[in-house]
Amino acid sequence: MSVDGAAPGVEASGPYYRLRVARVIEETHDSKSIVLDVPSELTDRFSYHAGQFLTFRVEVDGHRLVRCYSLASAPGLDPAHKVTVKRVVDGRASNWMNDQVREGGELEVMPPNGHFCLRDRATPIVLFGGGSGITPVISILKTALEKTSRPIKLVYANRDDRSIIFKDELSALLAKYPERLEIVHRLDDVHGFVDAARVVAEVGSGTDADFYICGPGPFMDVVEAGLATLGVAGDQIFIERFESHESSAEEAGPVDTSAGNRVTISLDGKQTEIELGEGETILAAARRVGLEPPFACEEAYCGCCMAKVVEGDVEMLMNDGGIDQRQIDQGWVLTCQGIAKGKVSIEYPD
Numbered sequence: 001m002s003v004d005g006a007a008p009g010v011e012a013s014g015p016y017y018r019l020r021v022a023r024v025i026e027e028t029h030d031s032k033s034i035v036l037d038v039p040s041e042l043t044d045r046f047s048y049h050a051g052q053f054l055t056f057r058v059e060v061d062g063h064r065l066v067r068c069y070s071l072a073s074a075p076g077l078d079p080a081h082k083v084t085v086k087r088v089v090d091g092r093a094s095n096w097m098n099d100q101v102r103e104g105g106e107l108e109v110m111p112p113n114g115h116f117c118l119r120d121r122a123t124p125i126v127l128f129g130g131g132s133g134i135t136p137v138i139s140i141l142k143t144a145l146e147k148t149s150r151p152i153k154l155v156y157a158n159r160d161d162r163s164i165i166f167k168d169e170l171s172a173l174l175a176k177y178p179e180r181l182e183i184v185h186r187l188d189d190v191h192g193f194v195d196a197a198r199v200v201a202e203v204g205s206g207t208d209a210d211f212y213i214c215g216p217g218p219f220m221d222v223v224e225a226g227l228a229t230l231g232v233a234g235d236q237i238f239i240e241r242f243e244s245h246e247s248s249a250e251e252a253g254p255v256d257t258s259a260g261n262r263v264t265i266s267l268d269g270k271q272t273e274i275e276l277g278e279g280e281t282i283l284a285a286a287r288r289v290g291l292e293p294p295f296a297c298e299e300a301y302c303g304c305c306m307a308k309v310v311e312g313d314v315e316m317l318m319n320d321g322g323i324d325q326r327q328i329d330q331g332w333v334l335t336c337q338g339i340a341k342g343k344v345s346i347e348y349p350d
């Protein structure tokens with residue numbers, strides 16, 4: 001797991017830093033927390049807001065994989081950065097993180113990112129967490145309890161009792177804040193799946209609140225449906241999606257390459273030249289021809305798909321925080337937003 005060569009905290013490859021694993025905590029039968037040691041010279045670079053995530057690059061069976069994991073720790077309240085990884089059936093990175101990461105090892109990590117953060121308001125907060133979706137939610141929960149006086153309700157869905165991550169920590173918070181905090185556990189094997197009617201019942205007349213949702217796709221869909229039934233305005237609803245969008249590569253139709261834009265992509269030691277379609281992003285083109293570059297959100301906020309421009313001009317359609325000015329100045333772009341102007345050459349980090 002460890003990366004040879006540089007000391008921890010030294011910028012590894014492009015946007016990644018090597019951080020030491022301070023501790024590994026067994027949370028449930030299928031999830032572990034990884035506590036990271038952020039050296040003092042990186043304190044500013046790794047400062048974060050409750051609800052943000054870290055992007056990790058790991059090597060599994062010879063393949064480089066880039067994955068985001070939300071910080072379950074709360075900034076200023078918990079002593080160290082902590083992420084919690086739940087195994088996904090046949091999932092490459094999640095199982096590797098659970099099986100291979102050891103105390104004292106090193107991981108390649110990008111600084112914190114993301115917009116799923118606590119909004120500054122005085123209204124109550126309603127949190128919906130499903131499975132591993134509890135990670136950013138508990139960070140927001142702890143922060144809101146400590147730093148605001150807002151009433152908070154958490155509806156937390158899990159398959160069964162043994163799958164409840166942070167069960168003891170949540171019980172302790174309940175004991176500390178009995179007047180302001182309400183926690184509803186929903187277990188699939190006891191209560192059945194959460195549906196829109198259950199969401200309506202849990203929220204009741206309390207619609208003047210901010211709603212934070214994170215969990216499996218179908219769970220988030222029913223929560224959104226329930227909130228829509230209650231007439232909750234979209235600007236009161238905040239959602240973090242863990243799963244990538246459907247493959248845009250498979251959805252792509254015929255490509256018009258008459259504009260003459262071309263990209264040469266260096267990925268995993270191999271160079272591939274591709275003719276780009278009109279308005280086609282570099283990421284989409286790479287995937288269209290069968291390459292497997294790293295990506296996750298495809299919405300310019302996670303930073304997973306970052307690559308360096310070594311020749312030519314690449315324009316980004318947007319940047320929703322996935323890349324910072326310093327990285328842009330160094331020549332990095334988000335390939336999910338990158339449009340080549342003429343002939344360009346880009347390199348994914350080694």
Ligand SMILES: Cc1cc2nc3c(=O)[nH]c(=O)nc-3n(C[C@H](O)[C@H](O)[C@H](O)COP(=O)(O)OP(=O)(O)OC[C@H]3O[C@@H](n4cnc5c(N)ncnc54)[C@H](O)[C@@H]3O)c2cc1C
Binds near residue numbers: 070084088
């Ligand atoms: C912003 C963000 C924050 C995240 N935070 C966390 C976190 O705190 N804890 C955590 O455990 N995960 C989190 N994830 C999900 C994580 O990044 C990976 O997607 C997940 O660990 C699966 O990766 P994998 O390599 O194991 O699976 P892969 O090998 O990529 O996928 C294997 C199979 O599982 C499916 N799959 C992929 N992702 C998921 C998923 N999340 N749930 C169910 N099926 C899936 C795929 O379609 C595929 O069929 C987060 C994702 C994002 C975008």
